[in-house]
Amino acid sequence: MGVQITCKNAALGYENRIVAENLNFTVSAGDYLCILGENGSGKSTLVKALLGLKPQVSGEIVCAHQGIGYLPQQTVVQKDFPASVREIVRSGCLGKTGLWPFYTKEEKALAAEMMQKLGITKLEKRCYRDLSGGQQQRVLLARALCAAKNMLLLDEPVTGLDPRAQTELYEQIASLNKSGITVIMVSHDVQAAVKYASHILQIGKKQQLFYGTAAEYRNSRIGRAFLETGGAALA
Amino acid sequence: MHNFAKLAEYFSNYPFVRYAFAVGLLIALCASLLGVTLVLKRFSFIGDGLSHVAFGAMAVAAVTGLTNKTVIVLPLTVLSAILLLRTGQNTKIKGDAAVAMISVGALAVGYMLMHLFPSSSNVSGDVCSTLFGSTSFLTLRKSDVVLCVVMAGIVLLTFLLFYHKIFAVTFDESFAQASGINANGYNLLIAVITSLIIVLAMNLVGSLLISALVIFPALSAMRLFRSFRSVMLCSAVISVVCAGSGIILSILFSTPVGATIVVADMTVFFLFSLISLCRDGRK
Numbered sequence: 001m002g003v004q005i006t007c008k009n010a011a012l013g014y015e016n017r018i019v020a021e022n023l024n025f026t027v028s029a030g031d032y033l034c035i036l037g038e039n040g041s042g043k044s045t046l047v048k049a050l051l052g053l054k055p056q057v058s059g060e061i062v063c064a065h066q067g068i069g070y071l072p073q074q075t076v077v078q079k080d081f082p083a084s085v086r087e088i089v090r091s092g093c094l095g096k097t098g099l100w101p102f103y104t105k106e107e108k109a110l111a112a113e114m115m116q117k118l119g120i121t122k123l124e125k126r127c128y129r130d131l132s133g134g135q136q137q138r139v140l141l142a143r144a145l146c147a148a149k150n151m152l153l154l155d156e157p158v159t160g161l162d163p164r165a166q167t168e169l170y171e172q173i174a175s176l177n178k179s180g181i182t183v184i185m186v187s188h189d190v191q192a193a194v195k196y197a198s199h200i201l202q203i204g205k206k207q208q209l210f211y212g213t214a215a216e217y218r219n220s221r222i223g224r225a226f227l228e229t230g231g232a233a234l235a
Numbered sequence: 236m237h238n239f240a241k242l243a244e245y246f247s248n249y250p251f252v253r254y255a256f257a258v259g260l261l262i263a264l265c266a267s268l269l270g271v272t273l274v275l276k277r278f279s280f281i282g283d284g285l286s287h288v289a290f291g292a293m294a295v296a297a298v299t300g301l302t303n304k305t306v307i308v309l310p311l312t313v314l315s316a317i318l319l320l321r322t323g324q325n326t327k328i329k330g331d332a333a334v335a336m337i338s339v340g341a342l343a344v345g346y347m348l349m350h351l352f353p354s355s356s357n358v359s360g361d362v363c364s365t366l367f368g369s370t371s372f373l374t375l376r377k378s379d380v381v382l383c384v385v386m387a388g389i390v391l392l393t394f395l396l397f398y399h400k401i402f403a404v405t406f407d408e409s410f411a412q413a414s415g416i417n418a419n420g421y422n423l424l425i426a427v428i429t430s431l432i433i434v435l436a437m438n439l440v441g442s443l444l445i446s447a448l449v450i451f452p453a454l455s456a457m458r459l460f461r462s463f464r465s466v467m468l469c470s471a472v473i474s475v476v477c478a479g480s481g482i483i484l485s486i487l488f489s490t491p492v493g494a495t496i497v498v499a500d501m502t503v504f505f506l507f508s509l510i511s512l513c514r515d516g517r518k
Contacts (some may be wrong), residue, residue: 051413070413081275081406084462091403095414101396127461140410147414 002029004067004151004182005050010059012045018057018206019045025201025211029150032174032183034197034214036190036226041204043186047155050184069144071154074136079129085139086124089115092146107146114142118172134165138172151182158189170196190226194218202226238487245486252486254380259478261387262436263448263496267474268394269432270453271467272405272425281319281426283446284334285433288315290442291341293365294348305382309434315341316426367441367493379438386435390428397421402463439478440493451500452477458504458511473503 005027013019020042027033037043048054049061051070069092092114093107103111115121118138128136137157144152154173158166174196177183187193193200193214200217202210210222217223245252273279292311296304319334345365349358394401403411404421412418429449436445456470481496 053412068413070410072407072409072413075407075409077275077277078406082457082461082463082466083402083406087402087463088406091399091406091411092414094399094403094411094416099396101398103399125462130461143410147410 003027004029004031005063005184006060007062008060010049010056010061012042012049012054012056015057020203020206020208021059023059023203023208025199025208027182027184027199029182030177030180032177032196032198033185033201034193034199035184035186035201035203036188036193037203042206043203044155046203047153047186050153067148067151069146069148069152071137071140071144071152071157073155073159078136081128083128084125085115085120085128085131086111088128088139089120089142089146092143095147111142111146114145117145117176118142132165133161134168137161137165137169141172141176145176145181150180152176152184154183154185156186156188158187158192166192194223194227242483242487254377256479256482258380258383259439259482259492259496260475261383262432262439263452263474263478264471265387265390265432266436266445266448267452267470268467269390269425269428270449270451270474271456271463271470272401273429274450274453274457275405276425278425278429279446279450280331280334281316282429282433282449284319284338285312285316285430286437286442286445287338287345288312288341289430289433289437289445290365291345291348293437293442294345297361298348298352303378305434308437309431312430312434313427316430317423320422320426365437365441366443367491383435383438386431390431393424393428397424401425406463440496444493444497447497447500448474448478451497451504455500455504455507458507474500477503 003026005025007023007025009021010023011018011021012023013021023046025033035043035046045054049056050063051068052063090103090107090111093103093110096107112121115124118141120135120138120142123131123135123139128139131139141152141157144154152173157173158169161169170192173183173185177196185193185197194217197214199213200210200223201208202217202222210217210220212220218227246256270282273282289308289312292308293304295311296307299307301307315337319337346362349362353361400411400416400421403414403416404418404425408418408422411421432449433442433445436448440448452470452474453466455473456466460466460469477499478496481499482492484490484499485492485495
């Protein structure tokens with residue numbers, strides 16, 4: 001089991017305002033880590049640090065930033081964007097093309113493979129804004145997989161989906177994880193986190209509240225407290 | 236037939252009409268390509284703000300009495316474009332307020348300068364032609380034409396080379412950044428190109444009407460087409476056709492060039508909206 005991310009005593013934030021500190025965790029190949037935390041607990045700052053967009057204030061984060069396929073939260077701009085599914089999925093390959101202005105054969109093949117994997121090949125020529133929320137997330141997942149084949153970082157992927165689409169997306173992510181892809185997911189949904197994730201990291205009030213396997217979390221005091229309230233304290 | 240004869244006479248006897256026609260089409264083409272990105276990124280207002288800045292810069296240039304005004308107008312506009320983009324991110328004055336502030340400020344200063352230091356006896360005529368495009372567009376000098384062609388070439392080449400990256404940055408900035416694309420760099424590139432086009436288009440339609448040239452073709456194309464590439468292509472075609480017919484009509488009926496082109500663009504927009512309504516209604 002290769003270690004893909006190590007975070008040691010990391011503090012995140014800005015020069016004069018620390019958002020989260022004393023973060024300690026590791027992510028190994030094939031893990032499914034769920035990051036829980038209330039709004040403002042520093043989840044998005046942690047995401048930026050993992051992506052290499054915002055360096056930590058102190059401590060150490062060892063991680064191959066380029067190897068992460070990122071699924072950001074949806075923006076307003078995307079809701080009515082005229083783009084075909086194929087155009088969007090292929091844009092996942094852009095990090096590798098450098099200055100060359102066109103997609104290579106290999107990149108086109110990679111995009112086709114990922115669309116196949118997520119069952120959206122039929123939608124290839126459809127317009128993104130005409131798709132359902134669940135389908136849109138699949139398109140963005142395929143794009144993320146084009147950017148990095150073995151690690152995904154998902155930022156609240158089920159937000160705004162109806163319950164059925166949520167379950168489908170969770171199952172899809174779980175099956176990707178089973179096929180060997182490391183998954184890191186930022187989430188509000190404690191129940192789903194315990195059900196699907198292998199590890200849980202909970203941050204809140206500037207510090208790390210819990211890190212361990214999902215089974216340990218279920219038996220811990222903090223975990224039980226949150227599971228009983230259904231994560232209401234988190235939302 | 237009389238009209239055709241008149242048109243043929245203009246085109247065959249006066250080379251400057253041919254130049255103006257070519258330059259107009261090139262400007263329209265560049266503006267429409269950029270327009271798609273600007274509209275989708277919710278940057279339409281930046282184009283509008285910059286055109287007012289260009290007006291102010293034009294006034295400064297007129298006061299200094301330089302023959303080649305572009306020397307002053309271009310750097311000033313590019314500079315404001317960069318400033319506007321910077322203010323868009325996490326500053327005390329929010330993006331839209333900053334644009335409004337800079338644009339009306341430039342407009343006021345420009346108008347005042349033109350009054351304080353009139354370069355000709357006809358101040359309101361000067362102001363009017365800067366705002367709404369000059370009829371002298373049809374009598375461009377050869378150096379203007381060369382400049383236009385070179386700048387249009389730069390814009391088109393940039394679009395061709397960075398097409399996919401511009402798409403990625405437009406669609407999803409955070410993802411683009413995460414996968415190693417310099418999103419801020421591309422935003423800057425887009426801002427600089429925007430100011431280039433605005434300075435170019437100022438001769439054609441005047442600074443108040445530039446936004447129409449940028450926005451209408453893109454919006455029309457988005458009514459009917461559903462992929463980024465088809466929207467780009469359609470927007471380019473609409474813009475070129477409208478600019479072409481606008482210039483021809485303005486010669487035939489002696490109407491102002493800029494306004495005629497914009498009216499042509501608006502007509503296409505309403506036509507396309509109607510088609511899209513009918514199509515959606517049938518579903």
